[in-house]
Amino acid sequence: MGFWDYFKHSIANAGNGSGRASRSEYAVFFFVVVIAMFGPVFLGDALESRYEGVASKMGSAAGFAFGFCLVIPMYSLAARRFHDLGQSGWWALTNCWPLLIFAKGQTQANEHGDPPDAEAGAYNTIERQSLIASIRSGLNSLYWLS
Numbered sequence: 001m002g003f004w005d006y007f008k009h010s011i012a013n014a015g016n017g018s019g020r021a022s023r024s025e026y027a028v029f030f031f032v033v034v035i036a037m038f039g040p041v042f043l044g045d046a047l048e049s050r051y052e053g054v055a056s057k058m059g060s061a062a063g064f065a066f067g068f069c070l071v072i073p074m075y076s077l078a079a080r081r082f083h084d085l086g087q088s089g090w091w092a093l094t095n096c097w098p099l100l101i102f103a104k105g106q107t108q109a110n111e112h113g114d115p116p117d118a119e120a121g122a123y124n125t126i127e128r129q130s131l132i133a134s135i136r137s138g139l140n141s142l143y144w145l146s
Helices: 003-012 023-046 054-069 071-084 089-094 097-101 120-145
Strands: none
Touching: 003 023, 003 071, 023 054, 023 071, 023 097, 054 071, 071 089, 071 097
């Protein structure tokens, strides 16, 4: 899967708290959420001197709107990520989400389903390579958009 494929998969499964989510899917979604929430705020602050108060408020409002729209997908993805670790999805309510990027999931099937990647034997290698490629792809697409 590519960078945006992970993000689209997360959004498509927004209300689905069952199943498992890979580290790559979680890291890409977390990265996009941070950029979507704080990008407009930083942009508004950068334009503050030119537009005198309006840009900062607009940037904060846009960041809040993005964050508000992504609350349900964030919680459901965190629940599915905890399922990949073999834990209950209710742990998503603890808000220790950044730590989930570094936790390795179980390579075998557990009570929440099969591993996110079909080849459980090459799970960690595939995850690491996929994550690096996805982040590079996302950064390149963000670079070319500006």
